[in-house]
Amino acid sequence: MPVSNFPVPPRGLLAGARRKQPELINLIEELVRAESPSDSKAAVDACVALVAAHAKGLGGRVKLHRQRAFGDVLEARFGPRSKTGAAGRILLLGHLDTVWPVGTLKTMPCRVGEGRHWGPGTFDMKAGAAMALTAIEMLGEAGLVNREIVLLLTSEEEIGSPVSLPITERLAQECAAVYVLEPALGPAYKTARKGTGNWRIEVAGVAAHAGVDFEKGASAIRELARVVEKVSGWTDLKRGLTVNVGVVGGGTKTNIIPEAAWAEVDVRIARKADGARIERKFAALKAVDKRCELTVKGGINRPPMERTRGTVRLYREARAMAAELGFALEEASTGGASDGNLTSALGIPTLDGMGAVGEGAHASHESILLEELAPRTALLACLLMGKEPGGTPDTLPKRSSRSQTTL
Numbered sequence: 001m002p003v004s005n006f007p008v009p010p011r012g013l014l015a016g017a018r019r020k021q022p023e024l025i026n027l028i029e030e031l032v033r034a035e036s037p038s039d040s041k042a043a044v045d046a047c048v049a050l051v052a053a054h055a056k057g058l059g060g061r062v063k064l065h066r067q068r069a070f071g072d073v074l075e076a077r078f079g080p081r082s083k084t085g086a087a088g089r090i091l092l093l094g095h096l097d098t099v100w101p102v103g104t105l106k107t108m109p110c111r112v113g114e115g116r117h118w119g120p121g122t123f124d125m126k127a128g129a130a131m132a133l134t135a136i137e138m139l140g141e142a143g144l145v146n147r148e149i150v151l152l153l154t155s156e157e158e159i160g161s162p163v164s165l166p167i168t169e170r171l172a173q174e175c176a177a178v179y180v181l182e183p184a185l186g187p188a189y190k191t192a193r194k195g196t197g198n199w200r201i202e203v204a205g206v207a208a209h210a211g212v213d214f215e216k217g218a219s220a221i222r223e224l225a226r227v228v229e230k231v232s233g234w235t236d237l238k239r240g241l242t243v244n245v246g247v248v249g250g251g252t253k254t255n256i257i258p259e260a261a262w263a264e265v266d267v268r269i270a271r272k273a274d275g276a277r278i279e280r281k282f283a284a285l286k287a288v289d290k291r292c293e294l295t296v297k298g299g300i301n302r303p304p305m306e307r308t309r310g311t312v313r314l315y316r317e318a319r320a321m322a323a324e325l326g327f328a329l330e331e332a333s334t335g336g337a338s339d340g341n342l343t344s345a346l347g348i349p350t351l352d353g354m355g356a357v358g359e360g361a362h363a364s365h366e367s368i369l370l371e372e373l374a375p376r377t378a379l380l381a382c383l384l385m386g387k388e389p390g391g392t393p394d395t396l397p398k399r400s401s402r403s404q405t406t407l
Contacts, residue, residue: 008142008144009324010325010378013138013378013382014374014378016142016381017134017135017138017375017377020134020137020374021373021374024131024373024374025117028117028122028126028127028130030050031096031121031126031130032110032120032121032122032126033105033110033119035047035098035100035101035104035105035120035121036071036096036098037097037102038070038071038097038098038099038158038159040071041069041155043102044072044097045071047071048064048071048073048096048153048155051074051153055076055078055133055151056076058078058133058136058137059078059140060077060078060136061076061077062074063075063077067155070163071097071155071156072155073153073154073155073163073164073167074096074151074153074154074155075150075151075167076150077148077149077150078140078145078148078149079146079147079148080145080148081148082148089149089174089175089176090149090150090175090177090178090384091171091174091178092149092181093168093172093179093180093181093339094125094129094132094152094153094154094182094355095125095154095155095156096129096153097157097159098121098126099362100121104120105119105120108366110122112370115369115370116358116367116368117368118366122356122358122366122368123183123356123359123361123366123367123368124183124361125181125182125183125356127183127355127356127368128183128354128355131181131356131373131376131377131380134377135377135378135381136149138377138378145384146385147385150171150174152167152168152171154167154168160301160302161342164339165342168342168343169342169346172342172343173346176348177310177348177350178343178349179314179351179380179383180339180340180350180352180354181354181355182340182352183353183357183361183368184354184355185353187329187330187357188329189318189330189351189352189354190333190334190340190351190352190353191307191311191312191315191331191332191351192304192307192311192334193304193334193336193338193344193352194240194304194334194335194336194337195270195272195275195304195341196267196269196300196302196337197266197268197269197275197278197299197300197301198265198266198267198298198301199282199296200262200263200264200296200297200298201224201262201264201294201295202261202296203221203223203224203260203261203262203287203292203294204220204260204292204293204295205217205219205221205223205257205258205259205260205261205289205291206218206259206291206292207256207257207258208257209255209256209257210256214257218291219257219258219289220251220258220261220292221250221261222289223287224248224250224261224263227285228263231243231265231285232244232245234281239270240268240269240270240271241267241269242266242268242335243265243266243278244265244266244267245263245264246264246265247263248262248263248264249261265298267300269304270304271304271306272303272304272345275300275304278300279300282296302341302342303341304341304345305337305350305352308344308347308349310348311344311349311351313349314350315329315331315351317383318379318383319331321379321382321383322379324382325378326375327375332353334353354380355376356368356369356372357369
C-alpha cells in the first residue's frame, strides 16, 4: 500500500505516539518492576498477568498456555478474526523473561534520567512488549486494526525456549509475517541472525597418585586440553562459524592424576547447512588416550535466521515508512539468536530488532533511549496496518555495511 493511500498519514501516528509516550514509559516501568527471571515461574507468571490484564483492556482475546516448570506463555489476539488464513494475520513475537534474578532492582534501580530509561530487562526486552501494546492501542483508538494481530510473549526465551518453541512455530505458520520485538541494533532492524548450538564434553580418565603411580593414571584434563584445541580449530570466520569453549572444569588436587574433566562449548553458525556439519564433527570426537572416555552431549538449538527475500521485503517496507516518519532505518545482522530464528527457518518472512533503541543487554548499564520510543512505536503501528507483508522482490538489495555480533 503506497504511503499516500494510508488511512492516516504516518506523521499522524507519530504525533499520537508522542502523546502516548508518558503512558508508554509508565507501562515499561511497571513491567520492569515486575522482575521476571527465566528460572522463577512465580515471578514470570506475575509479569505475564500484568500484560494479560493490559491486553484484555485493549480488547484482546487472551489465552494463557499453562506451564508447570516455566512461566506461562501469553497469546493475545487483536482485531477481526482472520477469514483469509495466514495472508491476513501478523505475529508480534517477544518474551517477558529476563536474565536478572529477583532482587536486582535493589542494586540496579528502575529510573529515568539522562534521556534514558534504566533497569533490568528494560532493553531486553520489556520495552518492546510495551511498544507493541501501545501501537495496538493507537490503532484501536483510531479504528485501524483491520487485520488480525497475534501477540505472543514467551516465558523462557533467555534459556532456549524449551517449552514455547512448538507454540511459536505453530502460531507463526498461521501468519503471513513475523515482527520480532527484540531490541534494535543501534538504529537498525535485524534481517539476519546467527544460529546457536551448545555442547557439553565430559572426559573420564584414570585417577592415580601423581608421585607414586604417575604412569598408571590417564589425565582427563590433558585429554580435555586436546579436545579443546581440536574443536576450537573448527572456527571459520569467513563462513561466520565460531566455536567457543567458554567454561571448563576438572581435577581435585594437584597430587592426583585427574579422573574427570568437562567443558561447555558455544557454537554460532551463519548458514543452516553448517549446523548438520558441526553436529557430525562433535559426534565423531574420540579420545587420543584410549584409556580415557569421551561423552559428548548437545546440538544446534536455534537455526540461523538467514537473509531471505521475504525478510528483505519487510525491511524495505519498514525503511520506506521510517523515511516518511523522518528517520533513516538501517539494516543489520547479529551473532545473537532470538525466537525469530525459529520462525525464519520455517520460511516465514521475519523482521527482527523492532523493539527499543538502547544498549546494555544483560549488563548493568541496560537502558533505552527515550527520544527513540515514539518514532519506533509509530513505525510499528504503521507496519501493523500496512499492506500485506511477505512478498518476494525480484532481487535482494546489497547488505548494509553495518554488521555486529551481539547477544
